Amino acid sequence: xxxxxxxxxxxxxxxxxxxxxxxxxxxxxxxxxxxxxxxxxxxxxxxxxxxxxxxxxxxxxxxxxxxxxxxxxxxxxxxxxxxxxxxxxxxxxxxxxxxxxxxxxxxxxxxxxxxxxxxxxxxxxxxxxxxxxxxxxxxxxxxxxxxxxxxxxxxxxxxxxxxxxxxxxxxxxxxxxxxxxxxxxxxxxxxxxxxxxxxxxxxxxxxxxxxxxxxxxxxxxxxxxxxxxxxxxxxxxxxxxxxxxxxxxxxxxxxxxxxxxxxxxxxxxxxxx
Amino acid sequence: xxxxxxxxxxxxxxxxxxxxxxxxxxxxxxxxxxxxxxxxxxxxxxxxxxxxxxxxxxxxxxxxxxxxxxxxxxxxxxxxxxxxxxxxxxxxxxxxxxxxxxxxxxxxxxxxxxxxxxxxxxxxxxxxxxxxxxxxxxxxxxxxxxxxxxxxxxxxx
Numbered sequence: 185x186x187x188x189x190x191x192x193x194x195x196x197x198x199x200x201x202x203x204x205x206x207x208x209x210x211x212x213x214x215x216x217x218x219x220x221x222x223x224x225x226x227x228x229x230x231x232x233x234x235x236x237x238x239x240x241x242x243x244x245x246x247x248x249x250x251x252x253x254x255x256x257x258x259x260x261x262x263x264x265x266x267x268x269x270x271x272x273x274x275x276x277x278x279x280x281x282x283x284x285x286x287x288x289x290x291x292x293x294x295x296x297x298x299x300x301x302x303x304x305x306x307x308x309x310x311x312x313x314x315x316x317x318x319x320x321x322x323x324x325x326x327x328x329x330x331x332x333x334x335x336x337x338x339x340x341x342x343x344x345x346x347x348x349x350x351x352x353x354x355x356x357x358x359x360x361x362x363x364x365x366x367x368x369x370x371x372x373x374x375x376x377x378x379x380x381x382x383x384x385x386x387x388x389x390x391x392x393x394x395x396x397x398x399x400x401x402x403x404x405x406x407x408x409x410x411x412x413x414x415x416x417x418x419x420x421x422x423x424x425x426x427x428x429x430x431x432x433x434x435x436x437x438x439x440x441x442x443x444x445x446x447x448x449x450x451x452x453x454x455x456x457x
Numbered sequence: 458x459x460x461x462x463x464x465x466x467x468x469x470x471x472x473x474x475x476x477x478x479x480x481x482x483x484x485x486x487x488x489x490x491x492x493x494x495x496x497x498x499x500x501x502x503x504x505x506x507x508x509x510x511x512x513x514x515x516x517x518x519x520x521x522x523x524x525x526x527x528x529x530x531x532x533x534x535x536x537x538x539x540x541x542x543x544x545x546x547x548x549x550x551x552x553x554x555x556x557x558x559x560x561x562x563x564x565x566x567x568x569x570x571x572x573x574x575x576x577x578x579x580x581x582x583x584x585x586x587x588x589x590x591x592x593x594x595x596x597x598x599x600x601x602x603x604x605x606x607x608x609x610x611x612x613x614x
Contacts, residue, residue, distance in 0.1 A: 190575045193555035197475045204489040205471055208496045209464045329522065330502075367494055367527075385501060 211384040211406050244393060247295040248274060248309045251399050256387065266303040273298040279425075279453045286448020289434045290322065290363055291315055297454040299426075304405035308454070310398040312363050317394065321353055324388035324396045325364035325435065325442075337440050342390060349437060354394065360437040363396055364445075365430065372400075375420030375427045379413055382406070417456075425453045458503045458512075466512050467496065473513075473576050474520060480559065480571055481524035491527055495520040514578070518586050521568065558608040566601035569594055 244250065249271060252259050260267040276296040286292070295309040314322040327341045340360070342352045350356040364370060365388070372381040384403045390396050407413050420427055430450045435442040467474070474495075478488035499519050506515050559567055572578045572586065573594075580598075584591040 187575050187577070189552070189555065190559075190571065191472075191476075192552040193559050194476050194479060195556075197472055198485050200485055201475050201489055201492070202471065204493055205467065205474070205496070208493045209467060212460055212463070212496075212500050329526065367490070386497070387501075 213384040269300045270298045275455045284448035285446040306402040308400045312396040320361045321358040325362040326388040362435045364433045373429045374416040377416035379416035491523045495523040569597040570601040
């Protein structure tokens with residue numbers, strides 16, 4: 185048996201595969217190394233500040249400003265101009281609807297969006313919370329097996345560390361549920377066109393309050409150059425508002441397996457400037 | 458690791474990535490999804506790779522995990538050979554008998570065979586990619602060779 189024989193067992197690499205590879209590579213953003221401050225550090229600093237000033241702690245206001253100030257400070261440090269434009273363009277008045285069986289399990293919503301033509305960047309932030317927080321503990325599917333290691337058991341990454349879910353969950357007596365976004369058919373779709381709006385980077389994590397936060401970036405330069413995508417945008421755009429749809433699944437984690445998936449869809453409109 | 462290095466390496470691995478993905482997930486659309494996920498995951502985690510010389514084995518490991526997770530999530534019990542798709546896309550360059558024989562192999566044996574004979578990885582490198590002992594790689598390779606020989610002989614007779 186030689187490599188030639190074996191290679192002939194496979195058909196030639198299809199065009200769609202090459203195109204997917206090229207599109208994904210083209211969309212990658214050369215963003216500086218993530219410098220993540222631990223949530224614990226943030227909370228301690230916030231607590232000390234609050235005590236010093238005699239301010240009562242208020243609930244976290246989620247959104248991209250919170251994310252860029254606490255989780256991904258490298259953006260402001262390394263691309264200050266783009267950062268300022270994104271913050272300036274932030275729109276948190278999002279018309280949206282969370283539908284399907286997934287909506288009964290997870291309160292999933294868009295926090296804010298920023299479409300910045302000048303810097304060729306489109307950013308979005310989402311939050312998801314378990315509807316039944318007494319019974320369920322929600323995490324992002326991307327927090328599962330995030331190190332790429334192959335193990336017999338699935339490992340979850342949480343603020344407690346990385347390990348089998350029962351060891352690192354906030355409350356192992358609760359049912360672990362996982363929200364799966366941006367995989368398979370779950371990408372951002374432009375209106376009813378079925379055309380995907382490709383993303384260039386994302387971050388998914390669960391914070392101290394049990395909220396799954398998702399931050400997404402897309403490269404507008406790439407989107408503008410792709411006729412199929414830009415046509416779909418132009419056909420969907422109405423009064424500077426662009427309808428986007430995002431399919432997602434929520435899985436129950438039982439006996440080291442992802443079971444009983446329920447599907448939901450988030451339909452929302454972002455302001456395109 | 459910068460984008461230039463990442464892109465150059467990935468483009469050089471295109472055929473390998475396709476063969477590995479398709480041998481796990483069986484269909485082009487799923488292979489595309491798996492490789493897209495693997496590339497985004499690898500790019501987002503690129504700073505965790507300390508030595509660039511291991512880039513290819515590292516990316517293959519990530520791709521294999523994406524394929525496995527995809528199969529788990531889609532609740533496929535076994536890789537299903539899509540005969541209808543093959544029939545509709547018949548290409549004179551493809552050896553369907555060998556393809557079918559490969560797909561008859563157990564997933565663990567198939568991937569070891571492909572990584573060794575097709576992608577040219579040594580036993581130790583495959584052990585590192587799959588996180589299994591070198592001895593296990595050898596025994597799986599041996600079993601895969603025997604099985605595929607039997608399958609092909611049966612088909613020919």
